[in-house]
Amino acid sequence: MNLTPLQARVARDIVAYVRQEQLAAGHHVSELGLAKALKTSRTPIKIALNYLAERGMLNQDRNRGFFLAKPYDDLAEIAQDLSVSIDDPIYQQIAVMRLNGQIPEQFAETDLMRLFNISRYMLRGVLMRIQQEGWIEQRAGQGWQFLPMIDSVEAYEESYSFRAIIEPAGLLAPTFMADTEALARCKKQQQFIADGGYLTMTPQELFESNAQFHETLASFSGNRFHVQTVRRLDQLRRLVEYRQASKRSPRREQAVEHLAILACLERGDRLAAADHMRKHLEQARRHKVAAELFEAVELPVEAAFESA
Structure with missing residues (x-):
């Protein structure tokens, strides 16, 4: 089929x-x-x-x-x-070219059809996927436009500095209320990763499990703006995290740190959970920036936008 x-x-x-x-x-x-x-x-x-x-x-x-x-x-x-689905090679090339500044902020479908030598039908499927992930939108007139995203070391560090403020604060919010079932699901998932699941998980699965952990804890804050902010930050960092996900060595350590935060919440120690979260985000920031996420990647596509 x-x-x-x-x-x-x-x-x-x-x-x-x-x-x-x-x-x-x-x-x-x-x-x-x-x-x-x-x-x-x-x-x-x-x-x-x-x-x-x-x-x-x-x-x-x-x-x-x-x-x-x-x-x-x-x-x-x-x-x-x-x-590695039918649209992944094109999806990955668009992602990398955008990160490398090789595709302008605004473009027409015909530009990418010509660049990748693909049909409008196949390209539209890729663009729909990107739109669903939240880093592109269709313009009111015609064509498409990339939304702001984390595309530099400075932006990446700024995002982590911001997260280190708001995520621990969400755990200490007066309206905080943990959902025991959601907490149990998070623990089950993170334990699976720590026990070796990260070795066979795809980059998409690794990213989604990480994002789900942080967004679930943000939802416990009882503040709709808090969880919306964390979710939006996850959308902004999706592309560089996909690139990072191929380097699997720190994934077990991150899952272990997630489990430590969850253990604090299980015993009702929100202050310790917030402290663990702050340290966890700072450790992740140092590791990922050091990993040179934004180094240029060579692509098999020789054509390029003249305006890029």
């Missing part, structure tokens, strides 16, 4: 969801439940489930639906296969 870019992304998200939730073989996977969890319509969900059944990940019962044929920890191969 050949999947469209959208269907391939949904299939990838389903696999990531199963791995994140650590679902066992035999677990019932419902279309409606996945549509709610992944915030998408049931049509691409159904197509993706049929594809995953063909790949041997699911068993289908005509009367009862789909069931996992394999446990979550036996899906590394299919996760890696789906991480």
Whole structure:
């Protein structure tokens, strides 16, 4: 079965969801439940489930639906296969070229169609994915425009300095109230990563698990603006974090630090949790800036925008 870019992304998200939730073989996977969890319509969900059944990940019962044929920890191969979907090469090249300043802030679809020698249909699928991730928008007239994002060492350091202020403050907010079920899910996910899950997780899975941890804790603050700010900062850092995610060495340490924060919250010590969070963000800032995230990357595309 050949999947469209959208269907391939949904299939990838389903696999990531199963791995994140650590679902066992035999677990019932419902279309409606996945549509709610992944915030998408049931049509691409159904197509993706049929594809995953063909790949041997699911068993289908005509009367009862789909069931996992394999446990979550036996899906590394299919996760890696789906991480390189039909639109990923173009997506990655747009991301890197934008980070390197090789694509201007505003552009027309025809510019990228000519640059990458692809059809409008394929390009539109990539742009829809980028728009969903929050770093591009369609202009009112015509064409597209990149939104502000973290694209320099200075901006990256500034973002971490800001996070080191607001995230610990959220843990100490007078309206703070932890959701015990969400806390347990975070702990389960971070323990999986610390126990070696990071070795087989894709860059997208690593980023999403990290973002989910910070956004979940921000949601406990009881302040809508706090969680919106943390979510927006995650969107801004998505591209450089994807690049960093290929360097897996610090991922276990980060998960261990996340678990220490969660342990403080479990015993009700918000002051210690806030202190751990501040130290965690400062450690991450030092490591990632030292990793030279913004070094130029050579691309196979020889053409370039004349205005870039």
